[in-house]
Amino acid sequence: MSVAQTHSGERASARRLRLRRWGQHGGLLIGGALLACAIVMALCAPLLAPADPYLQELGARLKPPVWAEGGSWANPLGTDQLGRDYLSRLIYGSRISLLIGLGTVAIGGAIGITLGLLAGFFGGRVDMVISFIVTARLAMPVMLVALAVVGLVGSSLTVVILVLGLLLWDQFAIVTRTAVRQIRDLDYIAAARAVGSSTPSIILREALPNVTGPILVVVTLEMAHAILLEAALSFLGLGVQPPLPSWGLMIAEGRDYIFFTPWVIAIPGAALFLLVLGINLFGDGVRDVTAPGGR
Amino acid sequence: MGLEPPVLAVENVFKRYQVSRGLLRPKRSLQAVRGVSLSVDKQRTLGIVGESGCGKSTLARMLLNLERPDEGDILLDGRSAGTVGRLDFSARVQPVFQDPYSTLNPRRTILETVMHPLRVHARGERNARETRAARLLDLVGLPRRAHHAHPNQLSGGQRQRVAIARALVLEPQVLICDEPTSALDVSIQAQILNLIQELQKEFGISIVFISHNLAVVEHLCDEVAVMYLGRVVENGPTADVMASPRHPYTKALLDSVLTPDVGLGLPDLQLGLEFPDPTNVPPGCAFHPRCPHREPVCSTEVPPACAQAGHGSECHFADRLAGAFAGPAAVCAGRG
Structure with missing residues (x-):
């Protein structure tokens, strides 16, 4: 009985020690907070969004955000060129970005980690074949192949996730x-x-x-990479299709107005930047904290 | 020795590796083990000594069934290791490796590490496994507070204790110790060696003890085999081999043991500057390029192999040299 008690006591103190180590890592906390914000936004979008992201009000187009001249609390981040509430679109857009990031990493990670484990563990011929496949993949420009495939198959959220997932596994491997x-x-x-x-x-x-430490870092890097690629594809009109609120698409739709209402591009751009920054900080932090050498 | 067959026997085993020397150059064959025969009797300890690269560790890997020999066979209780299933074999032969810093999975706690073999062999319920693992950790002298620690929180000696507990948790018949103390501090070495000896008595296991430390082998082993370039060049009861070596290589090994007396300086072994190259084994007696007693016959004819029982030596002039070599009885007592 007493032995069992000391055991559970040791386990608890080990857990407390681990928690303290997590709490002391600044980058991890900031990254975690940014990522948590994005996740909460994505999960609770219907509760958080002040308006319907698809509702057009053509009488109230391109309204400035609340801090600018002529802004109002009715649309805290203003409205876009079709009069849709920008804050609501931003909140719903986080769903697309996270979905793309997670979906791509799930597919790419499954392929890349499997190939990498086999190549690394068995070596020899297996390694030669897999290394050749990786080299062949590296010879393909991601953006061009993605554009070509999406152009051929037609674009939708599923197609974008599949294409990016099937392309972004090389770093994992x-x-x-x-x-x-x-x-x-x-x-x-x-x-x-x-x-x-x-x-x-x-x-x-x-x-x-x-080997989870280095893989975790790749997960975050590739997640950020995928989110940026989706934004780029959407910007080029071959990613997520309107009226879905993707951050990349929002930048694309706002580009005609960049000289007159720059916040139309600045707001989704800043959101994208913060999310990618948060993911990268979080990944670095988790790697630092969980590496056995750092204990 | 006894009436029972040896627990673990090696019969005329060969192992070669292909060494790549770059993309376009032909591969070379490295002869790691060339026709070794050995046996370990129940509850006895066999020492294997030799310099780096003589095939000791390759032999250990084959004894653990991690690699199959190219020729010859490993016999466990008289059955070929190839026909004994992997699980069955692993329940009876377990390793203790050299490097305490890589022998434990850094992601598992100590208790999990020792429980793992039981889980692989599906022995007992979780609670029973935990109790048994904890009992073994007590037996090897690891404090209870270390049970839920990760390996990086332990010292080298403690990790080696965990490795011993892991090896014994399945109650094997044979322990293969591949230089289990050479990476430890001298003070810790003695503790670990004594622990191995005590546990051998308690569990009644046989031990194959691979080392390049002759003093340790003399202390621990009933029998000893001296390896050179993949062959056993001398074998026999430890005391006999140490007191009256019958092979010039064994003699050189014994002479190379340093004594605490600084005044004696470094011994002159008369081994020359040739280093053994397992990709290019000399003809005749493999030791002849370094042998101070060589004669023309040594470079042309392979000397007769060691006898399996008793004190044997693979040298053309074993009998003649034995008289000349007879010197001090114990390694630690000094050199002749």
């Missing part, structure tokens, strides 16, 4: 392969084999948990 190569000859892998663990179990239980 490269980083995972390198990390696994560094650990595959270590004694704990040999010990697991000597204990009788099967090869899939060794790859998933011994190798993968020890």
Whole structure:
């Protein structure tokens, strides 16, 4: 009984220690806060948005935000060229950005991490074949291929996620392969084999948990990358289609008015910048805090 | 030795690797192990000594069934290791590796590490596994407060204790120790060696102890095999081999043990400047380019292999040299 109590006590204190370490990392906190804002915005969009993001009020087009001359609290961030409430569109737009980011990373990560684990763990011929595939993928310009495919298939949210996911796996594969190569000859892998663990179990239980640090960083980088690519595709008119409120699309729709009402571009641009910054800070922070060496 | 067959036996085992020397140059064959035969009896300790690159660790990997020999066979209780299933084999032969800093998975706690073999072998419920793992950690002398720590919070000696607990949790018959103390401080080395000896008595296991430290081997092992360039050049009861070596390489190894007496300086081993190259094994006796006693026959004819039992030596002139080599009985007592 007393032994069990001290055990649970040690576990609790270890947890407290971990929490304190998380709380002391400035970048992690800022990134986490930005990311949390975006997630809350995306999840609670119907509750937070003051108006319907699709409702057009042609009499109230291109109204300035509340801090500018002529702005009002009726539309805190003003309205766009069709008179839609900009704040509402921004809030709903976070859904698109996060969906694109997560969807792309899920597909790309699944492909890249699998290939990287196989190449790094087995080496030899497997590594040669997979490295060739990665090299072939690296030879393709992402933007051009994405444009071509979207142009051929037609554009929708699903198509954008699929295309980006199938293109953005190379970094996952490269980083995972390198990390696994560094650990595959270590004694704990040999010990697991000597204990009788099967090869899939060794790859998933011994190798993968020890390469999550670098992979996590790639997750955040690629998520940010995908969000920016979606914005670029939408800006070019080949991404998310109107009237869906994508941040990239909002920038595209506002570009005719850049000299007269610059906030139409500045507001979604700033949102995009903050989200990408937040994701990158968060990724770096998590890597710093969870790396066993940093304990 | 006894009436029972050896627990673990190596029969005329060969292992070669292909060494790549770049994209366009032909690969070379590295002969890591060239026809080794050894056996370990129940509850006995076999020492394997030799310099770096002589095939000790390759042999250890084959003894653990991590690699299959190219020729020959590893026999576990008289059955070929290839026919014993991987789980079955691992329940009976377990390793303790050299480097305490890479032997434990950094993501697992100590208790999880020791429980893991039981989980792989589906032994007992979670609580029973935890109890058993905790008991073994007590047995190897790890404090309870370290059970939920991660490996990076432990010292090298503590990690090696955990590695020993992990190896023993399945109650194996044989422990393969590949230089388990060479990465530790001298004061910790003695603790770990004594621990291994105590646990051997308690569990009744056999040990294959691979080392380049002759003093440790003399202290721990009942029998010893000296390896050079992938072959066993001398084997026999430890005391016999140490007291009256019958191979010039063993003699050189014994002479190379440094004594605490600084005044004696560094020993002159008369080994020359040639280094053994396993990709280019010399003809005849593999040791002849470095041997101070070589004669013309040594570079042309392979000497007869060591006898399996008793004190054997793979040298053309074993009998003649044995008389000349007879010197001090113990390694630690000084050199002749």
